[in-house]
Each structure stands twice: as C-alpha cells, then as structure tokens.
Amino acid sequence: MAESKRNKQREAFRRQVSQTWDDAQVQHRESRSEAWEGDRAFDVTPPPAPSELPPTIPPAEREFSSQRPKVRHPVLEMVRDAVRRDGFTHPEAGNFVMLPKEFGAIISLETKAVLQIVYHIFCETIGWADPNGRAGRREWVQLGHADFTGVCGSKSQGDAGVKAALQKGYIIRRPYGNSYEYSIRWSERKERTQ
Numbered sequence: 001m002a003e004s005k006r007n008k009q010r011e012a013f014r015r016q017v018s019q020t021w022d023d024a025q026v027q028h029r030e031s032r033s034e035a036w037e038g039d040r041a042f043d044v045t046p047p048p049a050p051s052e053l054p055p056t057i058p059p060a061e062r063e064f065s066s067q068r069p070k071v072r073h074p075v076l077e078m079v080r081d082a083v084r085r086d087g088f089t090h091p092e093a094g095n096f097v098m099l100p101k102e103f104g105a106i107i108s109l110e111t112k113a114v115l116q117i118v119y120h121i122f123c124e125t126i127g128w129a130d131p132n133g134r135a136g137r138r139e140w141v142q143l144g145h146a147d148f149t150g151v152c153g154s155k156s157q158g159d160a161g162v163k164a165a166l167q168k169g170y171i172i173r174r175p176y177g178n179s180y181e182y183s184i185r186w187s188e189r190k191e192r193t194q
Contacts, residue, residue: 106170117171
C-alpha cells in the first residue's frame, strides 16, 4: 500500500516537473523572438515553424534522476578551470614536480586510486622544496588516512589505493610515532665508472 502511494507521488512529481520544463521551453522561445531596441536596430525574424513537430515522450516514460549531480573537490575544479583558461604554470615560476618517465606506465595501466596515491606522494616528497634534504627535496613524508581520503575522495578508495601501491612496490612506508611516513621506492642507482 505504501509503495503504491509512493509511486503515485513520484508520478505526480514527474508530471509537475515535465510541465514546468515544457512551460520554461515555451517561455524561452517567446523571449527569444522579442526585438531588442537600442542604437542599432536589427530585424529579428523567428525561424520558420517546422511543418511537423517531433513526437513528445509521455511524462510516464521520461527518465528523471533523483540524485544531485556529484560535485567533486571544489578547489581542484577551480584549479582545472584556471588551467583551461590560462594554461599550466611554467617551471621557471616554481612549484612543479619532475616525474620519472616510468610514471607514464602507471598512468596508463593502474587504477585511479593507485595513481592518485603515488602522485600525491611524489608531490609531497620530491615536489616539496627542502634545502636540507637530498638535492633540495625531502624523501619521506608523514601522511595519514585523512590525507589519502582527501586525495581519493573516499576512505575506501584511499585505503585501497595505499594498499595496492604498497603491494605493487610503487611506494614504501616506515613507522613514525603513532603514524607512518611514506616515500617513493626508487631503483638503486648503478655507480658510473669513468
């Protein structure tokens, strides 16, 4: 009984929304046909009406999503929009990360969570200027669950990304107090003989 009542309420809401949408479309068409008055006058003629209107879908068959559109990280969206508008920051301006060539394979083949975790550790280690560190960069960074959740968007993705990155050998960790420090696992350099 309750399910039938909910279905009736949903149908009534869908009809109301579809009617509101149809009304908005009609008002939009009417507002576009009005002429603008000013210094320059243009003749505005509405497009010819089609002889045959496309068939309308009955309100019962229209699909509506009850979910709001997912908003990702607002700061990251602002950065993305700035890059689209202005381009990337040039390395001469600072704040850039030099990535090894092998990282391209990680981008192509690994899951998004693993990629986000490894990239975040790159940014926090070699992307961090430390005058006392090796080559002016730090090699270890203390990170917690909140950092990984923020990077991946959810606790489960953050945990899965860290676990997979550790198991696959992209990163290493060591205990530090009540937490852990993370670093990129670098290949051993072969000494060059001259």
